[in-house]
Each structure stands twice: as C-alpha cells, then as structure tokens.
Amino acid sequence: MKNRISITISDIRGAKHYSISAFLKKFVLLIFVLGLTLAVVVMMSFIWTYDQYEQLKYRQYQSESAFLARIEQYQVQRDRIIAEKNYVLDQLDATERQVVFLDETLRSLEDLVGTQSEQDVFDIEERVKLLQLSALEKQFLLQALPTGRPVADFQGVSSGYGWRSHPVRGTREFHSGIDYRGNRGDGVIATADGIVEFAGYSKGSGYGNLIILSHAFGFRTYYAHLDSMQVRPGQYVRSGELIGGIGNTGVSTGPHLHYEVTFIQRKLDPAPFVRWNLENYEDIFEQVEGVPWGSLVQAVHQQVQKMERLLSQKGSESAVN
Known part of the structure; x- marks a missing residue:
C-alpha cells in the first residue's frame, strides 16, 4: 500500500x-x-x-528620424543652392545688361569722336582706353585752338567774313572777321587757351582797344573795338575766361565786337572755328584751307601719347613706393 x-x-x-x-x-x-x-x-x-x-x-x-533630418537638411541646402543660383543668374543678367549698355555707349562715343573699333577687338577695357586717348587728343586740340563764340551773351552777327561795303568809309573792302552785336560792356571771352600778346589801343589800325591772344601751333585771335580790357600782356588765359567788354572804340559805327582768327599771319574765316566741336570735329579740316591739319593732328597725337606715358610711369612709380 x-x-x-x-x-x-x-x-x-x-x-x-x-x-x-x-x-x-x-x-x-x-x-x-x-x-x-x-x-x-x-x-x-x-x-x-x-x-x-x-x-x-x-x-x-x-x-x-535621421533620414527625415537628412531630408530636411538636404531640402535646406537645396533651397540655399536654388537661392544662390537665382542670385547668380540675376547678377549675370544684370552684368549682361551692363555690358550691352556699355558696348552701346562705347559705340555711340566711338561714332561721336570718329573712332572706328576693329571687329576683332572684344576687350572693352582696351576699347575704352583707345576711345579715351582719341577723345583726349580731340579735346586737347579743341581746348588749344579757337572754338565757340567770343561773346558771353550772343545777340546776333552784324557782319560776316568776306567782301563788303565798309560801314564808315563806304568803300568795298574785305572784312577779315565777324562782327558780333552787343551792348557796351557786354562780356568778351577767350575762345582758346593762350597768352595775351597785346592788350591796348591799336593806333592806325581802326581796331581801337584790341586784345590779341597767341595760341598753340601758330594760331591767334583778335578782339577789337573793346570798351574795357581785363587782361595784360604776358598773362595766361583759359578758354571761356572773361577778357574784356564790348565797346565802340576805333573805326566803328556802334558797340560791337570784331573777332578774327589767324594762322601764321594768314586771316581765316572764324565761322568754322565758332561751329567746331566734337560732333563735327573733322568738318573744319575740309572747310579751312591753308592749315597743315595732318601734321598738326599728328603733333597733338604724339604730345598726348607722351603725356600718357609720363602719367603711366608716375603711376607705376607711385604703386611701387
């Protein structure tokens, strides 16, 4: 059991x-x-x-979570890259517009100053340099030789250059300048840089009070019948500077300015010089005869290049120092 x-x-x-x-x-x-x-x-x-x-x-x-974080990070990077891309595209577009505008501006300036750019010249900096040199040469010549009107307040012309009946003597004589209307004391201005060769009363010439300015390359300008003279012989004057006032001295029937332009004692028609500027720069070479324009322009070209070389050397020396 x-x-x-x-x-x-x-x-x-x-x-x-x-x-x-x-x-x-x-x-x-x-x-x-x-x-x-x-x-x-x-x-x-x-x-x-x-x-x-x-x-x-x-x-x-x-x-x-890590995958989503990486996706979010990639999205942020993608958005930044897209933003940078859009910014770069905007900058490129703006730069392209500036280049096109600069090119059109250069072409306009080249047409204005008469500089023809070569088709194979794509360097805008070089084109600007050539354009500046050409413009500098022309501006130098326009500053050194008579240009523009010799009166501060233009009120018209009473007599031009050429044959006419003398208003006082009544005989047919050759008028060697331009007579500008004006009131007594109205401003008379220099038409180019130069030295005051004469400033006083010109006896026996009929000019009365006369100022003669001597300019570069053998040019002179005459300002006659003046009421007042504000310069003295030997003084250097700039283009556009006030040198006297319109008067009625000498052989004259009323207040006016008699203005002449000469080259090596040869009297020239002042009208082409009055109209001379950058826009019609080359017209004067055909309108005014008796001036060796070719050698004159070449001399200006050499002077300007010499000045440019000197300035370039000074700039290089300053950079080194």
Whole structure:
C-alpha cells in the first residue's frame, strides 16, 4: 500500500475507490514540471522576442528620424543652392545688361569722336582706353585752338567774313572777321587757351582797344573795338575766361565786337572755328584751307601719347613706393 495511491470518487450511486501506483505519481509530477518549465521557457522567449521587437522598433524610429533630418537638411541646402543660383543668374543678367549698355555707349562715343573699333577687338577695357586717348587728343586740340563764340551773351552777327561795303568809309573792302552785336560792356571771352600778346589801343589800325591772344601751333585771335580790357600782356588765359567788354572804340559805327582768327599771319574765316566741336570735329579740316591739319593732328597725337606715358610711369612709380 505504500507504493500505491488511493483515489475515492463519490456520486449518488455510491463511492468508488481507485489506486495509482507510485510510478504514475512520478510520471504526473514529471509532466507537471516539464509543462511548468515549458511555460517558463515560452514566457521567457516571448519576453526576449518582445524586447528584440521593441529594440528593432526603436532603431527603426531612430533611422527614420535621421533620414527625415537628412531630408530636411538636404531640402535646406537645396533651397540655399536654388537661392544662390537665382542670385547668380540675376547678377549675370544684370552684368549682361551692363555690358550691352556699355558696348552701346562705347559705340555711340566711338561714332561721336570718329573712332572706328576693329571687329576683332572684344576687350572693352582696351576699347575704352583707345576711345579715351582719341577723345583726349580731340579735346586737347579743341581746348588749344579757337572754338565757340567770343561773346558771353550772343545777340546776333552784324557782319560776316568776306567782301563788303565798309560801314564808315563806304568803300568795298574785305572784312577779315565777324562782327558780333552787343551792348557796351557786354562780356568778351577767350575762345582758346593762350597768352595775351597785346592788350591796348591799336593806333592806325581802326581796331581801337584790341586784345590779341597767341595760341598753340601758330594760331591767334583778335578782339577789337573793346570798351574795357581785363587782361595784360604776358598773362595766361583759359578758354571761356572773361577778357574784356564790348565797346565802340576805333573805326566803328556802334558797340560791337570784331573777332578774327589767324594762322601764321594768314586771316581765316572764324565761322568754322565758332561751329567746331566734337560732333563735327573733322568738318573744319575740309572747310579751312591753308592749315597743315595732318601734321598738326599728328603733333597733338604724339604730345598726348607722351603725356600718357609720363602719367603711366608716375603711376607705376607711385604703386611701387
């Protein structure tokens, strides 16, 4: 009986007795232990699997977050690159418009000063340099030789250059200048840079009070019948400077200015010099004869180039210092 287990089952019909041996007892206990162990193993496996799942899920979240962050960073970089690209395109467009405008301006200036650019010259800086040199030469000549009207207040011309009946003597004589109308004291101005060669009353000439200015390359200008003179012999005057006032001295029928232009004692028609400017720069070479314009222009060209070389050398020396 020691190795047996008794089991009693009672119901309405009575009680029944069953006995189980000790082996069966051990077997059942073993099954129970195995089942419990299996349950524990399954539970631990579930816990480990769930933990791995959570770790994978967290790493996936980190990867997605990093990916989204990189996408956002790339988007920011893309927007910056697009903005920089648009800025560069705008700058290129503005530069292109400036180049086109500069090219058109250079062409206009070249046409104005009579400089023809070579078709194979694309260097704008070189074109500007050539244009400046050409313009400097012409401006130098226009400053050195008589140009423009000799009166500050233009009121018309009473007599031009050429043959006429003398208003006082009544004889047919050659009028060697232009007579400008004006009131007594109206301003008379120098038409070019020069030295006052004479300033005083010219006896026996009929000019009355006379100013003679000596200019470059053998040119002179005469200002006659003056009421007043504001310069003295030997004085240097600039183009446009006030030198006297209109008067009625000498052989004259009323206040006016008699104006003459001469070259090496030869009297020239002042009208082409009065009209002379950058726009019609070359017209005077055909209108005024008796002046060796070719050699004169070449001399100006050489002087301007010499001045440019000197200035360039001084600039280089200043840069070195």
